[in-house]
Amino acid sequence: MQKWRIGEVTVTKIVELETTGGSRFILPQATREACIGIGWMRPHFMDDEGRLKMSIHALVVETPARRIVVDTCLGNDKQGRSVPTWNGLQGPFLRDLAAAGFARESIDTVLCTHLHVDHVGWNTMLVGGRWVPTFPNARYLMGRTEFEYWRSKRDHAEQSSVFDDSVAPVFDAGLVDLVDTDHRVCDEVRLVATVGHTPGHVSIEITSGGQSALITGDFVHHPCQMAWPAWASTADYDAEQSTRTRREVFGRLAGTPTLVIGTHFAGATAGRVVRDGDAFMLET
Ligand SMILES: [Zn+2]
Numbered sequence: 001m002q003k004w005r006i007g008e009v010t011v012t013k014i015v016e017l018e019t020t021g022g023s024r025f026i027l028p029q030a031t032r033e034a035c036i037g038i039g040w041m042r043p044h045f046m047d048d049e050g051r052l053k054m055s056i057h058a059l060v061v062e063t064p065a066r067r068i069v070v071d072t073c074l075g076n077d078k079q080g081r082s083v084p085t086w087n088g089l090q091g092p093f094l095r096d097l098a099a100a101g102f103a104r105e106s107i108d109t110v111l112c113t114h115l116h117v118d119h120v121g122w123n124t125m126l127v128g129g130r131w132v133p134t135f136p137n138a139r140y141l142m143g144r145t146e147f148e149y150w151r152s153k154r155d156h157a158e159q160s161s162v163f164d165d166s167v168a169p170v171f172d173a174g175l176v177d178l179v180d181t182d183h184r185v186c187d188e189v190r191l192v193a194t195v196g197h198t199p200g201h202v203s204i205e206i207t208s209g210g211q212s213a214l215i216t217g218d219f220v221h222h223p224c225q226m227a228w229p230a231w232a233s234t235a236d237y238d239a240e241q242s243t244r245t246r247r248e249v250f251g252r253l254a255g256t257p258t259l260v261i262g263t264h265f266a267g268a269t270a271g272r273v274v275r276d277g278d279a280f281m282l283e284t
Pocket of ligand 1: 264
């Protein structure tokens, strides 16, 4: 089990899925030929053939006063997903979460960096044919801009959506707090706007005891985007804005001791950003 300590805060990674290869649908420019020369990505983020390794995981952030889950992966039993293997999952995520010491009832806060399919899935679980909140004692914090965007999209969609099975049920249960993109969650945790991937995307900044960390969300999907910040993801709502965000955030972090914890980074998952010529790399 991977854990990181930032002052008095502990971050624990709970993995739902890990993959090697098959990332072209999300990062089309990151071909094996283009990546294989980026040696620092081996072995954590790329195999010897240049195939990218990625991960879908949740991060549990424990502060002295709070127990927060950041992003809730794909979830079990979901249907209608565009990636076929994401339908009808029967994974051990909740068992793994409990085994790590985090019974779902003990979570007091759920933070969604944005409302894409792989970040909201375990917001709900299927019980008796109904989607019910997985974390009944939590406040679910979602960005107001992000929520309104996806709600308006849902109103124009013909088929049921991620919003219907993984967002609306927690909102209808009265568990959602819509927050601004600079919302402070508690002394140690606050949101920072990192727009471009989605209209209201946020990352999570942790500061405690003179140390700091940044949980990325999806403004960066893979460390190869540190070497090539203009490699936008096909899921980016605004590729130019997401590229500006990557350059700005990496430039600000480069050479600092801030620990960058990637929401889809496999292997070591976390490291420090340093300059590498005109671009950046992640030192694990
Ligand atoms: Zn994602």
